[in-house]
Amino acid sequence: MKQLLLAGVAISVATAASAADMQARPYAKAPPPAAVVALYNWSGFYVGAMGGYGWESGAGSGGFGGGTVGYNWQFPGSQFVFGVEVDAAGAGISNSSTFDDGAGNLITQQDKINSFGSVTGRVGLALDAALIYAKGGWAFGNAKTSFSANGMSLSDSQTHTGFTIGGGLEYMFAPNWSAKGEYMYTSLGSEIYNFGGDRLDSGTIDFHTIKVGVNYHFR
DSSP, X not given: OHHHHHHHHHHHHHHHHHHHHSOOOOOOOOOOOOOOOOSOOOOEEEEXXXXXXXXXXTSOEEEEEEEEEEEEEEOTTOOEXXXXXXXXXXXXXXXXXXXXXXXXXXXXXXXXXXXXXXEEEEEEEEETTEEEEEEEEEXXXXXXEEEEEXXXXXXXXXXXXXXXXXXXXXXXXXXXXXXXXXXXXXXXXXXXXXXTTEEEEOOOEEEEEEEEEEEEEOO
């Protein structure tokens, strides 16, 4: 019996010594996750065409169409895009009303925005092929007002200046091509109109636009 106990003790000691001599198994660290590399970079010049629908606050409405030119900066490794943009459009945003002058004469007044444009700065967040942006800056517009009654008419047109602000979404659907949708609010200061010697203050011209467009990007 003693011999069996001694043999068991010897086997246990030998096993423990063998385990102590074994080196710990090395464990390799998991590789760091691969960096997400942006597939698109928005930097560079672009030109485009755009058009849409506009309406004055509480007054006329109509369509417009024109062109755009701009430049974007996007630093490597950054999602932020900065840019400048110039656009101009011919327009037919108009409103017409008829009233009695108190002497039995019906007078028709027509107000129309013939054209407008802007010089703006843009800042956006690029999500690869998509760019969400805000923009704002200087705006201008040419407007015309006319009065007609009894076969006679008087009219005058003036160029107004002010500001515009808004934003939109642009999507790069091909290596050099993008499409966009955009909303802008524009406020133009008042001007004095001359109607046969009668000088009238136009008041502020405020209008909204929704536009769609397509841009070509030079790479």
